[in-house]
Amino acid sequence: MNIVLVAKSSSGKDLAYSHIKENYNVNPLCSLTTRPMRESETNGKEYYFVAKEYFLDEIKYNNLLEHRTYNVDFDGKKETWYYGTSKKFISDEDNILILDFDGLKSITDIYGKENVYSIYIDVDDDIRELRAKTRGSFCKAEWDRRLIDDNIKFTKERINDCDIIIRNNTDKEDFIKNIDVVIKNIVSEKDI
Numbered sequence: 001m002n003i004v005l006v007a008k009s010s011s012g013k014d015l016a017y018s019h020i021k022e023n024y025n026v027n028p029l030c031s032l033t034t035r036p037m038r039e040s041e042t043n044g045k046e047y048y049f050v051a052k053e054y055f056l057d058e059i060k061y062n063n064l065l066e067h068r069t070y071n072v073d074f075d076g077k078k079e080t081w082y083y084g085t086s087k088k089f090i091s092d093e094d095n096i097l098i099l100d101f102d103g104l105k106s107i108t109d110i111y112g113k114e115n116v117y118s119i120y121i122d123v124d125d126d127i128r129e130l131r132a133k134t135r136g137s138f139c140k141a142e143w144d145r146r147l148i149d150d151n152i153k154f155t156k157e158r159i160n161d162c163d164i165i166i167r168n169n170t171d172k173e174d175f176i177k178n179i180d181v182v183i184k185n186i187v188s189e190k191d192i
Contacts, residue, residue: 002111003096003186004104007121008150010132012168013098014046016121016179020096024183029089029097032058035081036074038137047083055082063087066099066106070149073141101158117186119179120162127169 003026005013021028033047034055043049058064067084085097085107099107108116123131125147132138159165164182168175 001094001186002107002116003094003183004107004116004118005096005098005121006101006104006118006162008123008128008154009146010128010135011121011123012131012175013121015172015175016119017096017098018045019176019179020183023180024094024096024187026094026096027089027091029085029095031083031085031098032064033081033083035072035079035083036137038135040135048086052082055084058084058086065090065110066103068100068102073145074139076141101153104162118162118164119182120159120165121168122159122165123168 003020005016007013017028020026030044031047032050032055034050034052035047037043037047037049041047041049055067059067063086064084065087067082070081070083072079072081083103085099085103097107104116104118129143132143166175166178166182
């Protein structure tokens with residue numbers, strides 16, 4: 001089973017991902033990215049931070065399950081950031097990964113809907129912005145661009161296609177309890 005977390009920026013994907021990989025028998029699939037590492041991040045934990053040339057070679061040699069690009073305005077500079085999931089990290093066991101809807105579609109096309117469980121994490125925009133400001137490297141122009149982009153990409157139809165929607169507007173402990181309920185249900189359904 002591939003468990004895929006999908007959410008807008010600053011919704012709690014990394015928190016859910018870390019909790020699941022630390023508390024359940026799953027293979028964490030850490031994505032590659034060319035974006036700059038934030039102050040609070042560690043290479044190999046949230047992402048593998050790689051050079052653009054390396055990433056483009058991974059695409060060229062068909063080493064990625066899926067990949068996507070984002071055109072950003074970061075600190076007043078226009079940049080293209082690449083994200084992708086390496087084939088070499090996938091296992092036959094349960095995998096956990098963070099993707100956007102295009103990545104979710106790619107994984108579902110490869111493994112089939114019956115082998116992918118998607119969890120959408122829903123958070124109000126004002127709460128997301130407050131959380132983004134506390135995680136370091138906040139850029140207002142980039143945040144405003146993300147809000148517009150999120151409203152285009154995260155349509156109700158796409159959100160409703162996910163297997164479950166979890167709200168994360170409350171405190172961290174309630175969110176983790178909700179994640180635990182969902183993951184335990186996935187595990188019990190698989191074992192039947």
